[in-house]
Amino acid sequence: MECPETHKTSLTNIIFMTICLSIVCRTQSVAELIMHTQGHASFAPYANGVKETAGLRPGYRAEFASQVDFFRNGRFVITGLVGNMTIISRSDSSIFNLDKIRYTLSPGFRYEFKTWYVKGVYYHESLYSISRAEEIGGAYWQNSIRLGAGTKGSTFLYLPEKYLSGTEPHGRAFDAQCSVGAYLHGSESIWVAKNHTYRFEMLALLRYHAGSVRNWIVSFSLNQHLRLKADNTSENKSVVTINLFRRGSNNRSGGDIRSGIGNRYGGDNRNGGDKLFGIYYVYTVYDAYAENNEDRLGALGLRVIY
Amino acid sequence: MKKLLITSILLTIPWHIPMGNSAELLMNTHGHITVAPYIHGFDDSDNLYPGYRSEYNLFVDFFRYKGFIFNSLLGTTSLISSPENSGMRLDRIRYTLTPGFRYEFPSWLVKGALHHECIHTISRPERSGSVWWNSVQLGCGTKGSYYLYLREEYNSVRDAFLNSWDAQVNIGYIIPAERTLFSGQNHDYRYEAYSIIRYHAGSFRKWALFGSLRHNSWMKKNGSFDNQTNITLNILRRGSVHFGGFFYTYTLHDSFELDNSDGLGAVGLKILY
Numbered sequence: 001m002e003c004p005e006t007h008k009t010s011l012t013n014i015i016f017m018t019i020c021l022s023i024v025c026r027t028q029s030v031a032e033l034i035m036h037t038q039g040h041a042s043f044a045p046y047a048n049g050v051k052e053t054a055g056l057r058p059g060y061r062a063e064f065a066s067q068v069d070f071f072r073n074g075r076f077v078i079t080g081l082v083g084n085m086t087i088i089s090r091s092d093s094s095i096f097n098l099d100k101i102r103y104t105l106s107p108g109f110r111y112e113f114k115t116w117y118v119k120g121v122y123y124h125e126s127l128y129s130i131s132r133a134e135e136i137g138g139a140y141w142q143n144s145i146r147l148g149a150g151t152k153g154s155t156f157l158y159l160p161e162k163y164l165s166g167t168e169p170h171g172r173a174f175d176a177q178c179s180v181g182a183y184l185h186g187s188e189s190i191w192v193a194k195n196h197t198y199r200f201e202m203l204a205l206l207r208y209h210a211g212s213v214r215n216w217i218v219s220f221s222l223n224q225h226l227r228l229k230a231d232n233t234s235e236n237k238s239v240v241t242i243n244l245f246r247r248g249s250n251n252r253s254g255g256d257i258r259s260g261i262g263n264r265y266g267g268d269n270r271n272g273g274d275k276l277f278g279i280y281y282v283y284t285v286y287d288a289y290a291e292n293n294e295d296r297l298g299a300l301g302l303r304v305i306y
Numbered sequence: 307m308k309k310l311l312i313t314s315i316l317l318t319i320p321w322h323i324p325m326g327n328s329a330e331l332l333m334n335t336h337g338h339i340t341v342a343p344y345i346h347g348f349d350d351s352d353n354l355y356p357g358y359r360s361e362y363n364l365f366v367d368f369f370r371y372k373g374f375i376f377n378s379l380l381g382t383t384s385l386i387s388s389p390e391n392s393g394m395r396l397d398r399i400r401y402t403l404t405p406g407f408r409y410e411f412p413s414w415l416v417k418g419a420l421h422h423e424c425i426h427t428i429s430r431p432e433r434s435g436s437v438w439w440n441s442v443q444l445g446c447g448t449k450g451s452y453y454l455y456l457r458e459e460y461n462s463v464r465d466a467f468l469n470s471w472d473a474q475v476n477i478g479y480i481i482p483a484e485r486t487l488f489s490g491q492n493h494d495y496r497y498e499a500y501s502i503i504r505y506h507a508g509s510f511r512k513w514a515l516f517g518s519l520r521h522n523s524w525m526k527k528n529g530s531f532d533n534q535t536n537i538t539l540n541i542l543r544r545g546s547v548h549f550g551g552f553f554y555t556y557t558l559h560d561s562f563e564l565d566n567s568d569g570l571g572a573v574g575l576k577i578l579y
Binding site for chain 2: 039276
């Protein structure tokens with residue numbers, strides 16, 4: 001007798017969970033389970049470059065992203081990134097009109113050296129319309145395999161550590177990272193591709209740490225994202241960002257409520273204590289990306305880095 | 307120009323918060339990420355049955371002033387269907403934005419919040435627009451009933467049978483829906499009550515075991531109620547920094563019209579940070 005499709009789906013889910021459970025259970029001290037979660041949340045209204053048209057126009061962007069370091073074996077770390085960005089429009093009749101949502105899912109690995117790292121990820125991104133039907137062709141999905149390297153201070157992951165450890169100079173330093181990627185293409189699937197003809201990509205970031213004054217930290221960054229299409233044409237996006245962050249406190253209230261032991265965080269930012277919070281201004285110098293275009297838009301936003 | 311002015315004013319707020327005095331900028335964050343496929347309780351004959359549910363919740367403690375901690379919850383829940391001919395289809399997204407405060411006592415706390423929640427369809431039009439509601443909430447509970455303290459609690463015990471209980475209760479007034487951003491749209495709820503009872507079984511080696519019973523009620527304009535009751539069993543493994551593990555949740559009863567999971571059971575992955 002053939003198993004019904006729904007039972008197959010449930011069975012697949014149970015098998016998947018069992019495999020995950022066995023991985024977690026079998027983790028020995030050599031490969032340490034860390035579950036270290038870091039990320040950022042931001043909200044930014046567009047401040048300049050918006051053309052006052054009669055219909056919908058760019059309004060705001062809200063973004064969550066969390067990177068989880070699952071396992072560590074020496075310098076080798078298994079990671080996962082989950083995130084979403086909500087693109088919000090405005091019109092004459094509505095100041096807040098949720099327009100699109102972009103999901104990001106990116107499992108991968110990182111190998112750390114003292115001041116830099118190399119990484120490889122499977123990067124999934126999809127873009128959906130909110131509260132309305134998709135345009136012709138449906139939603140957009142892309143998947144790529146990315147390999148990259150960079151100095152630690154070029155990622156959000158190490159920024160709190162860099163600025164809060166007190167062991168590194170906080171000013172007049174450059175950091176950079178670069179990644180190359182190959183897009184999956186072929187059959188239409190959420191894990192392969194839909195509605196694009198991209199083949200290769202290159203991402204680069206250059207960050208300048210200007211310095212810190214009292215509890216404030218100033219940095220500048222330049223992002224470049226180049227996509228090559230099947231017909232050998234390309235799409236570029238160049239973005240400059242100015243960050244003004246303030247250090248949060250590591251003094252967490254509560255402590256251990258059962259034993260009465262006080263603050264367990266002790267200023268160790270790797271253990272969830274210190275965070276950065278502040279204002280950023282982002283200006284898209286040039287953007288030819290067909291999906292999610294921000295050409296010559298400037299946004300001023302609030303950001304928490306945790 | 308107006309936005310530049312507003313953001314500049316916002317900028318001056320953290321600038322003027324002194325560090326280490328009665329007012330203190332905290333920026334502490336915690337939260338949880340889950341993904342859970344439904345494994346039973348759905349109708350096999352339906353060609354678009356519930357597939358998965360994924361939550362992303364981030365709590366930020368912004369600053370503390372004389373015992374009051376001002377915070378906010380930012381969250382999204384993606385409801386994913388499972389069509390027969392493809393693995394998953396994103397169906398709806400539920401946003402939560404809840405600025406508020408809490409005041410802590412040694413083992414319990416009181417809290418208040420302005421709770422905003424909205425539900426939008428993904429890739430399909432709304433029949434009569436999206437749904438959103440705003441409520442003013444007050445609540446209290448023992449610290450162990452909040453995720454904020456759960457990790458601390460289990461970090462402090464090893465190989466112990468805890469056999470302890472925690473609970474919280476919250477009530478709220480839902481602002482009548484008048485089709486504005488700050489009132490609501492497409493609902494006729496007036497009051498709400500949320501409660502959780504949590505049982506801590508214990509901590510064994512690197513594992514923490516606890517279960518919870520959650521009950522939510524919404525009272526409508528006409529005096530009728532929508533109720534939602536579910537149980538959740540958690541087995542989380544202590545990482546060197548945060549927690550990760552598995553949970554099983556079963557909805558015993560659900561008559562909530564806006565996001566219903568009556569009789570559904572799901573097994574999922576949970577990261578507690």
